[in-house]
Each structure stands twice: as C-alpha cells, then as structure tokens.
Amino acid sequence: MDLPAYLTQRTALIDRALDGFLPRATVKPATIHKAMRYSLFAGGKRLRPVLTLAAAEACGGTLPAATPAACAVECIHTYSLIHDDLPCMDDDDLRRGRPTSHKVFGEGVAVLAGDALLTIAFEILAQASATARYPMPALIRELASASGSQWLIGGQVADLEGEGKKHTGTQLQYIHRCKTAALLTASIRLGAMSADATPARLAALTAFGQALGLAFQVIDDILDVTQTTEKLGKTAGKDVAATKATYPAVHGLARSRREAHRLTRAALTALAPFGSRAATLRALADYLLARDY
Amino acid sequence: MDLPAYLTQRTALIDRALDGFLPRATVKPATIHKAMRYSLFAGGKRLRPVLTLAAAEACGGTLPAATPAACAVECIHTYSLIHDDLPCMDDDDLRRGRPTSHKVFGEGVAVLAGDALLTIAFEILAQASATARYPMPALIRELASASGSQWLIGGQVADLEGEGKKHTGTQLQYIHRCKTAALLTASIRLGAMSADATPARLAALTAFGQALGLAFQVIDDILDVTQTTEKLGKTAGKDVAATKATYPAVHGLARSRREAHRLTRAALTALAPFGSRAATLRALADYLLARDY
Numbered sequence: 001m002d003l004p005a006y007l008t009q010r011t012a013l014i015d016r017a018l019d020g021f022l023p024r025a026t027v028k029p030a031t032i033h034k035a036m037r038y039s040l041f042a043g044g045k046r047l048r049p050v051l052t053l054a055a056a057e058a059c060g061g062t063l064p065a066a067t068p069a070a071c072a073v074e075c076i077h078t079y080s081l082i083h084d085d086l087p088c089m090d091d092d093d094l095r096r097g098r099p100t101s102h103k104v105f106g107e108g109v110a111v112l113a114g115d116a117l118l119t120i121a122f123e124i125l126a127q128a129s130a131t132a133r134y135p136m137p138a139l140i141r142e143l144a145s146a147s148g149s150q151w152l153i154g155g156q157v158a159d160l161e162g163e164g165k166k167h168t169g170t171q172l173q174y175i176h177r178c179k180t181a182a183l184l185t186a187s188i189r190l191g192a193m194s195a196d197a198t199p200a201r202l203a204a205l206t207a208f209g210q211a212l213g214l215a216f217q218v219i220d221d222i223l224d225v226t227q228t229t230e231k232l233g234k235t236a237g238k239d240v241a242a243t244k245a246t247y248p249a250v251h252g253l254a255r256s257r258r259e260a261h262r263l264t265r266a267a268l269t270a271l272a273p274f275g276s277r278a279a280t281l282r283a284l285a286d287y288l289l290a291r292d293y
Numbered sequence: 294m295d296l297p298a299y300l301t302q303r304t305a306l307i308d309r310a311l312d313g314f315l316p317r318a319t320v321k322p323a324t325i326h327k328a329m330r331y332s333l334f335a336g337g338k339r340l341r342p343v344l345t346l347a348a349a350e351a352c353g354g355t356l357p358a359a360t361p362a363a364c365a366v367e368c369i370h371t372y373s374l375i376h377d378d379l380p381c382m383d384d385d386d387l388r389r390g391r392p393t394s395h396k397v398f399g400e401g402v403a404v405l406a407g408d409a410l411l412t413i414a415f416e417i418l419a420q421a422s423a424t425a426r427y428p429m430p431a432l433i434r435e436l437a438s439a440s441g442s443q444w445l446i447g448g449q450v451a452d453l454e455g456e457g458k459k460h461t462g463t464q465l466q467y468i469h470r471c472k473t474a475a476l477l478t479a480s481i482r483l484g485a486m487s488a489d490a491t492p493a494r495l496a497a498l499t500a501f502g503q504a505l506g507l508a509f510q511v512i513d514d515i516l517d518v519t520q521t522t523e524k525l526g527k528t529a530g531k532d533v534a535a536t537k538a539t540y541p542a543v544h545g546l547a548r549s550r551r552e553a554h555r556l557t558r559a560a561l562t563a564l565a566p567f568g569s570r571a572a573t574l575r576a577l578a579d580y581l582l583a584r585d586y
Contacts, residue, residue, distance in 0.1 A: 023442060032442045032450045083408060088400035107381035108453050111404060115376060115411060116442035122415045123437035126430040136429040137419040144416035149316060149325045149409035157325045160401050 003283050007050065014049045015041065017067045018074060021124045035105045035113035036120075040078050042096040043233075047216075047288075048073045048184060052191035054280045055205055058271075061195020065129050069139065069190035072125035076147045076183060079117035082110055084156060090238070097233035118147075125190075134193035142193070146186035155179030159245060167245040173214070175245050180220075181213025188212075200273070207270035208281065215263035216288055221246040222256050223291065264289040296576050300343065307342045308334065310360045311367060314417045328398045328406035329413075333371050335389040336526075340509075340581075341366045341477060345484035347573045348498055351564075354488020358422050362432065362483035365418035369440045370476060372410035375403055377449060383531070390526035411440075418483075427486035435486070439479035448472030452538060460538040466507070468538050473513075474506025481505075493566070500563035501574065508556035509581055514539040515549050516584065557582045 018040060025034045049070035056066035085092040085100040086107060093103055102110035125143055130136040146152060155178025162171065188209040192202050221239065225248050229236040239246045247256040267285050271278040311333060318327045342363035349359035378385040378393040379400060386396055395403035418436055423429040439445060448471025455464065481502040485495050514532065518541050522529040532539045540549040560578050564571040 027443065029447050029450045029454070031454060032447055036442065079408075083404055086401075086404065088404060108379075109450060111376055111379065111381060112446050112450055112453075115372075115407070116446045118408060118411055119437050119441045119446065122433055123441065126433035126437070130429075136423075136433070140415055140419035140429070140433060144412050144419070148412045148416065149329060150320065153405050153409045153412065154322050154325055157322045157402060157405055160405075161322070161324060 001279065001283055003287050006280070006283075007045075010050050010053060011046045013063070014046045014053075014067075014070060014074065018071050021068075021071050021127075022120070031105065031109055032112060032116055035101060035109050036116050038104060039082050039095075039101050039113060040075065040117065042098055044074070044078065044096055046074060048077050048187040051184065051209075051212075051281075051284065052187045052194075054284060055188040055191030056195045058205070058274050058278045058281055059192050059195035059197040059201055060277075061191070061197075066191050066194040068124050068128040069143075069194055070187075072121040072128075072143060073183065073187040073190065075117045075121035075124065076143065076152070079114040079121070080147070080152055080156070080183075082114040082117070086110060089156070089160065092235055092238065094229065094235050095233070121147075128190075128194060131193070131196040133196055139190060139193060142186050142190055146182045151178050151182035155182070162245050164243050167250050169250055172245045172247065172250050176214055176217040176247075177210075180217040181210050184213035184216060185209030204270050204273050208267050208285075211263050211267035211270060212285055212288070215260050215267060215285075218247045218256055218260040218263065219288065219291060221248055222253065222260065225253065260289060294572065294576055296580050299573070299576075300338075303343050303346060304339045306356070307339045307346075307360075307363060307367065311364050314361075314364050314420075315413070324398065324402055325405060325409055328394060328402050329409050331397060332375050332388075332394050332406060333368065333410065335391055337367070337371065337389055339367060341370055341480040344477065344502075344505075344574075344577065345480045345487075347577060348481040348484030349488045351498070351567050351571045351574055352485050352488035352490040352494055353570075354484070354490075359484045359487040361417050361421040362436075362487055363480070365414040365421075365436060366476065366480040366483065368410045368414035368417065369436065369445070372407040372414070373440070373445055373449070373476075375407040375410070379403060382449070382453065385528055385531065387522065387526070387528050414440075421483075421487060424486070424489040426489055432483060432486060435479050435483055439475045444471050444475035448475070455538050457536050460543050462543055465538045465540065465543050469507055469510040469540075470503075473510040474503050477506035477509060478502030497563050497566050501560050501578075504556050504560035504563060505578055505581070508553050508560060508578075511540045511549055511553040511556065512581065512584060514541055515546065515553065517541075518546065553582060 023033045025037050027033050052070035053063055053066050081095060082101045084090050085095055086102055092100055101113055125139055128139055155175050158175050185206060188205050192205045224239045227236055264285055268282055271281055315330060316326045318330050320326050345363035346356055346359050374388060375394045377383050378388055379395055385393055394406055418432055421432055448468050451468050478499060481498050485498045517532045520529055557578055561575055564574055
C-alpha cells in the first residue's frame with residue numbers, strides 16, 4: 001500500500017472533521033478559539049486519530065462512525081502538549097515547528113486553550129454513535145480514564161517528579177505506559193468500539209496498542225537524541241538536558257533500538273487474528289518503527 | 294425550614310459521594326491525587342451540587358439519581374478555581390481560607406490537578422442514569438458546553454483580556470454570565486434532567502438558574518469590596534486591585550445591591566410553576582441574597 005498517500009488522505013479527512021467540530025476562530029471570545037485552532041492545526045501527524053480510523057476499519061466499521069472518537073483523542077493529545085510545554089512544566093518554546101501556545105498567546109490563554117480542548121474532546125465524543133455493547137458511558141469512561149490522573153496526567157506528574165533523578169527501567173516503563181501508551185491504546189480501542197468489535201477483537205487490539213504505544217515512545221526517545229531540532233519540529237536533546245526518563249538514557253541507544261524492534265514485533269503478533277483486515281495497522285506499525293533514525 | 298442544618302447535611306452527603314468517586318490519596322502517583330483532594334475538600338460551600346440536588350427534588354427526582362451530576366459540577370468548579378488562581382491568571386495565594394494549590398504543590402502539579410479534576414468530572418457524569426428524554430450525550434453536552442470555550446472558559450478569557458480596562462455594563466454582564474451563571478445554570482439543569490423533568494419545568498429552572506447565577510456574582514462582587522480577607526477565605530479587594538470587571542466598579546454599591554435584589558426576585562418568579570415543591574430552591578435564593586453584607 002502507498003502509506004504516504006494514505007496518511008495524506010486520512011490527515012485531510014481528520015482535519016476537515018476537526019474543523020467542523022471546533023468553533024470558528026471568530027466566535028466570541030475570539031482569542032480562545034484562535035488559540036485552540038493554532039495548536040490543533042499546527043501540522044501534527046494525527047497518529048492517534050489515524051489509528052482510531054484504521055482500528056475501526058479492521059473491525060468492519062465505517063469512517064463516519066469512528067470520526068468523533070478520532071477527533072476527541074486528537075483534542076486530548078493537543079491539550080496535553082500545550083500544558084506540557086508550559087514554563088511550569090517542560091518549558092518548551094517550539095512544537096510542531098512553531099512557537100508554543102504560551103509563546104504566542106501568553107501563559108494564561110495557553111492554560112485555558114488546553115482546558116478548552118480537553119473539555120471539547122468530551123463534547124465531540126458525545127456525538128459518537130454508541131452501540132449496545134459499547135454504550136456512551138463506556139466510551140466516555142475509556143477516554144477519561146486514559147487521559148486521567150492514573151494514566152496520561154499521572155505519567156506527566158511522575159515525569160515532573162523524576163526530573164534530575166536517576167531512573168530505573170521499571171520507573172521508565174511506568175512513565176511511558178502512562179504518558180504515551182495509554183492514550184494511544186484508547187485511540188485504537190475507541191475505533192474498535194465504534195465498529196462494535198467483538199470482545200476478542202477488542203482484546204487483540206488492546207495488546208496491539210499497548211505494545212505499539214511503548215514502541216512509539218522508545219523511538220521518540222531515540223529521535224530526541226539522534227535528530228536535529230529542525231527535523232523534529234521540537235527542541236532536540238531536550239529530554240537529555242532535563243535528565244528526563246528516556247530509554248537511551250537508561251538502556252543506551254543500541255538496546256533501545258532492539259527494544260523498539262521487539263515491541264513492534266509484539267504489536268504485529270497481536271494482530272494475527274485479523275488476517276488481511278489488519279494490513280493497514282501493520283503498515284502503520286512498520287512505518288512508525290522506520291521513522292528515519 | 295432550617296437552612297443551615299439542611300446545608301450541613303447536604304454538604305456532608307456531597308462530600309461522601311465525592312470521596313467515593315475520587316481515587317484515594319495513596320493511589321499512584323500519590324501527588325496528583327493528594328492535590329486533587331486538597332482543593333476538592335477545602336471546605337467549599339458546595340453551592341452548585343446543592344442546587345443540583347434541590348432542582349432534582351423540585352422535579353420529583355431522587356438524590357441518588359442526581360448525585361453523579363452534582364459531583365461532576367463540583368469537580369468542574371474546583372478545577373476552574375485552581376487554574377484561575379495560577380500566577381499566570383489571577384495570581385492568588387489564598388482560596389477557601391487555605392494556600393492555593395500552586396502554593397502547596399507547585400505550578401506544574403496545580404495545572405495537572407486542575408486537568409485531572411476536569412477530566413474526572415466527565416467520568417463521574419458518565420455514571421449518571423440517563424433517561425429517554427435526556428440521554429447520556431445530552432448530559433455530557435450540557436456540562437461540556439457550560440464549562441467550555443464559549444461559557445466558563447470564555448468568561449475567564451474575557452476577564453483576563455479586560456483587566457485594567459474600563460468596562461461597560463454590557464461587557465460586565467457578558468463576563469458574569471459566562472464565568473458564573475452558565476455553570477450554575479447547568480448545575481440546576483442537570484439536576485432537573487436526572488429527574489426526567491418536563492421541558493416546561495426545565496425551561497423554568499433554566500430561567501431560575503440564569504437569574505440566580507447573575508445575582509450570585511453581583512453579591513460576590515459586593516462582598517469582595519465590603520468584606521475582610523479572613524471572612525471571605527480569599528483575598529478581599531482583589532478584584533478592585535486588578536481593576537476587574539465588577540458590578541460595584543461599574544454601577545456603584547447602591548445600584549449593585551438593588552440589582553442583586555431585582556435578580557433574586559426574577560429568580561423567585563421563575564419558580565412560580567413549581568408551587569410548594571420549590572420551597573428549598575426559594576430558601577436557597579433568599580439565603581444567597583442575605584449573605585451577610
């Protein structure tokens with residue numbers, strides 16, 4: 001399959017849907033809607049919503065049914081980036097190749113733009129079509145749990161608290177599971193739920209998401225060390241400078257690369273029950289592993 | 294009715310329910326759960342959840358059916374206070390008589406504790422029993438809209454942008470409607486919805502909430518001028534110092550007091566269709582107006 005063409009087409013589809021869900025930039029008060037849109041339409045890869053749609057299709061679902069969940073996870077992801085970049089957190093000036101939200105709009109509006117994207121994520125998800133097996137409360141709980149105090153937010157807390165300290169492999173894996181794998185897994189699960197997936201298929205995709213999420217973060221850690229700021233679109237070497245919990249710091253580069261390969265293989269193995277229906281998910285996993293490092 | 298005894302009993306009920314919904318303070322990572330609980334159990338008046346429960350009862354509903362919505366609005370209210378108090382917003386050191394979250398836990402954790410309370414609000418609301426007339430998506434939309442970019446968050450943006458400027462009565466009312474009346478109205482509406490209220494009753498309670506919400510904020514503005522920091526539990530005179538949009542600043546104290554009375558009468562008038570079933574809501578409106586100023 002022509003993955004770059006596929007990604008371009010899917011990104012455009014997701015961008016159009018997000019544009020429809022978000023208030024226009026002119027809606028009062030304009031500042032907040034400009035700030036929400038500035039970060040949401042900053043050229044992100046849309047990895048999570050792409051996975052939502054692909055998981056839905058692997059389970060025989062349709063794109064329209066999966067689109068609200070796809071957009072909701074992207075709003076959560078973007079809010080978390082805005083808040084993580086704040087001076088009181090990771091203090092970063094650059095994101096997706098552009099100045100961060102607080103650099104453009106000031107810290108107060110950046111906090112509020114994050115809050116507003118977090119809030120609208122649930123409003124968008126509420127527009128999904130629930131099924132008998134996965135009613136609306138189950139969808140809300142899925143997103144709230146993955147992005148809540150024990151996963152996405154919990155991971156950021158652990159990361160903040162760990163800065164400057166020496167990390168063990170166990171702590172590192174805990175942070176990565178929380179900060180990255182949980183929301184990525186929820187993105188995939190919400191896609192499967194929108195397709196009314198059987199419990200067996202949902203379980204298989206959960207295993208896929210957990211392995212892929214960790215693999216993705218290991219690779220991100222490697223890229224932080226090996227790539228330039230220009231290429232990353234965010235400040236390179238940042239994690240090392242902040243003595244953050246990263247795979248290369250704890251395990252070295254060579255072992256980190258082996259780990260990324262091992263996790264990707266585990267992710268692919270989890271897809272076995274799907275046969276050819278998971279071709280796109282397989283291609284995405286291979287693509288993430290091969291990001292030029 | 295003995296309103297102080299009623300409020301004590303209801304506050305205890307709400308506190309117990311919130312305690313059950315929130316992860317224990319020892320759940321990993323403990324810092325975030327301590328911070329969430331620090332602000333949530335800081336002795337707030339629980340006005341919004343009290344109104345949710347009273348509105349449900351006025352419509353013939355039960356307390357258990359209204360409790361998840363009541364707890365959800367209190368989580369939203371508390372998150373908004375944590376974020377509003379941040380140095381990059383209103384920069385306040387004192388709230389509910391105690392040091393603000395960022396003073397105790399640092400700014401990073403305070404931002405995240407707010408995020409986590411905002412997130413868990415939707416997880417809690419998802420545990421409400423929806424009705425055919427008010428299905429789960431309607432409940433989620435109600436809370437997300439009132440606390441989103443065009444209401445609660447929008448009001449804080451307009452407030453931030455208006456600091457140090459001269460306000461007109463129109464701008465003032467816009468900010469107060471957004472910052473206070475919208476969530477207070479949603480608290481009442483969610484209670485009515487949990488009781489499967491008829492559309493006519495929901496409309497009457499909406500009018501009640503909008504008038505009461507504005508009255509409440511006018512009185513809050515008056516108290517900021519006339520009360521001591523000790524009595525308020527937050528920094529007195531703060532709004533004036535920041536040249537915030539307040540009723541006394543725009544209209545003077547005497548006219549502000551007349552406006553509070555007029556709005557309270559309007560709120561009471563909206564309750565007429567309920568007859569004696571709205572006795573508690575009436576008592577609450579009178580009580581809010583009479584807060585010792």
